[in-house]
Amino acid sequence: MKEFLENEEFQALLKAADEIGASGKRFSDIEDDAGHQYVDLVQEGGGVLGVALVGYTYILERVGLRFFSLAGTSAGAINTMMIAALGPVTEAKSEKILDILSRKNLFDLVDGRRPVKKLIQKAIRGESGIWFLVLFNLSLFYNAITRQLGLNPGKNFEEWITEELSKVGIKTMGDLAKLRKQLPSGLKDINGSSVEELEPKLAIIAADITTHSKTEFPRMSELYFADPDSQTPAALVRTSMSIPLFFEPVTLSNIPNQGTTKDKKWIEHCRYSGPVPASVSFVDGGLLSNFPINVFHRSDGGVPRMPTFGVRLSTYREEFSNIIGLKNMMGAMISSMRQIYDYDFLKRNPDYSQLIAHVDADKEFNWLDFEIQRPEQVKMFLHGAREAIEFLNKFNWDHYKKTRGILAEGSKKMK
Numbered sequence: 001m002k003e004f005l006e007n008e009e010f011q012a013l014l015k016a017a018d019e020i021g022a023s024g025k026r027f028s029d030i031e032d033d034a035g036h037q038y039v040d041l042v043q044e045g046g047g048v049l050g051v052a053l054v055g056y057t058y059i060l061e062r063v064g065l066r067f068f069s070l071a072g073t074s075a076g077a078i079n080t081m082m083i084a085a086l087g088p089v090t091e092a093k094s095e096k097i098l099d100i101l102s103r104k105n106l107f108d109l110v111d112g113r114r115p116v117k118k119l120i121q122k123a124i125r126g127e128s129g130i131w132f133l134v135l136f137n138l139s140l141f142y143n144a145i146t147r148q149l150g151l152n153p154g155k156n157f158e159e160w161i162t163e164e165l166s167k168v169g170i171k172t173m174g175d176l177a178k179l180r181k182q183l184p185s186g187l188k189d190i191n192g193s194s195v196e197e198l199e200p201k202l203a204i205i206a207a208d209i210t211t212h213s214k215t216e217f218p219r220m221s222e223l224y225f226a227d228p229d230s231q232t233p234a235a236l237v238r239t240s241m242s243i244p245l246f247f248e249p250v251t252l253s254n255i256p257n258q259g260t261t262k263d264k265k266w267i268e269h270c271r272y273s274g275p276v277p278a279s280v281s282f283v284d285g286g287l288l289s290n291f292p293i294n295v296f297h298r299s300d301g302g303v304p305r306m307p308t309f310g311v312r313l314s315t316y317r318e319e320f321s322n323i324i325g326l327k328n329m330m331g332a333m334i335s336s337m338r339q340i341y342d343y344d345f346l347k348r349n350p351d352y353s354q355l356i357a358h359v360d361a362d363k364e365f366n367w368l369d370f371e372i373q374r375p376e377q378v379k380m381f382l383h384g385a386r387e388a389i390e391f392l393n394k395f396n397w398d399h400y401k402k403t404r405g406i407l408a409e410g411s412k413k414m415k
Helices: 008-022 047-063 075-085 094-102 114-125 130-136 138-146 155-166 173-180 233-240 264-270 325-348 350-354 374-394 397-414
Strands: 037-043 065-073 150-152 202-208 213-217 245-247 250-253 279-284 308-312 356-358
Touching: 008 047, 008 374, 037 047, 037 075, 047 065, 047 075, 047 094, 047 308, 047 374, 065 075, 075 094, 075 155, 075 173, 075 202, 075 233, 114 130, 114 138, 114 150, 130 138, 138 150, 155 233, 173 233, 202 233, 213 233, 213 264, 233 250, 233 279, 308 374, 325 350, 350 356, 350 397, 356 374
Parallel strands: 037 065, 037 308, 065 202, 150 245, 308 356
Antiparallel strands: 202 213, 202 279, 250 279
16 A cells, blocks of 8 residues: 555645645535535446556545446446445545555456466566467367356456455445445535435446347346345446456346346346347446446436546547457457447537546556556556546536536527
């Protein structure tokens, strides 16, 4: 923890955050008795780049912001669940998350057999001998890819998150639901409007490749579980971070109402009208929506009382891809799938550009480098913190509300 919090640069960033907090700057119309202002938060996926997310949220909490509704995919889903589960809505959580991360050897998440670990290490380090290793262990790798459909089971991740959340009494989604109902004391709208209808939401995005559906947990949990409240939060996050081939997909069996055709709930949630399958497999939600910024969007075009802040980890559409060979083509295809759905929403809703912080950690760090060393983790954390300060200084709540008001008026005239 000391490497993250006590270095000179971070102390300077904390001082800048304290100055912003002391200035009385408005970021939202919703606040509590303690003066915390509330925003919704959406976090992008990006493997180990998620360390930067903690730097970003740490600074926002230091300023006095708290996160009401939360959404995320893959690495963003991990931080989303941690923020949701490590205490009531009114509490700051980032330092707790940082402590958990600082005690974890991230390479333990690579929990495949020894040759798999060696292969991934060589690939990360750019070492030679990869093809010799593959040929020498061809049967192992072939079975892992063709039978398990992934090199790593992902059990270490699920056990890790389960253990950490159990320490604070969150063992099931039912426990989490009770915690999320503990609203801040004196929650109010500074303009005097009622806040009785406000309810903190949670959205973990996964890709159901069996019914070809974008799944949002826990809202759609009733489709996949007979008793949604008994499921562990870690199990839901695991569905979101099933990086294809790197981790085994998550397969759920005993799906409720299996065999039923045109099930009303499936049609309502997913627009799927075929027979309900007996089992469903999930891969990384980032393949469909790596940055689900649309999840809390007001379709009526009204002016929100709290903004939906978003934090991105990856650069996108700043450079073109050179398609030279199969590797480049596959990388470009995956990048397109991960981003195009979210880009389409942002194109149709340009006002969201005022709400998004661009950490762009992938310019300097490898998102699959689970062997990342502590100095690099600290640099990544600081990168997220720096971008948070820049974003907070630029953001203008009144200007954003005016933008939304103009858009709302234009929408009314079109109708």
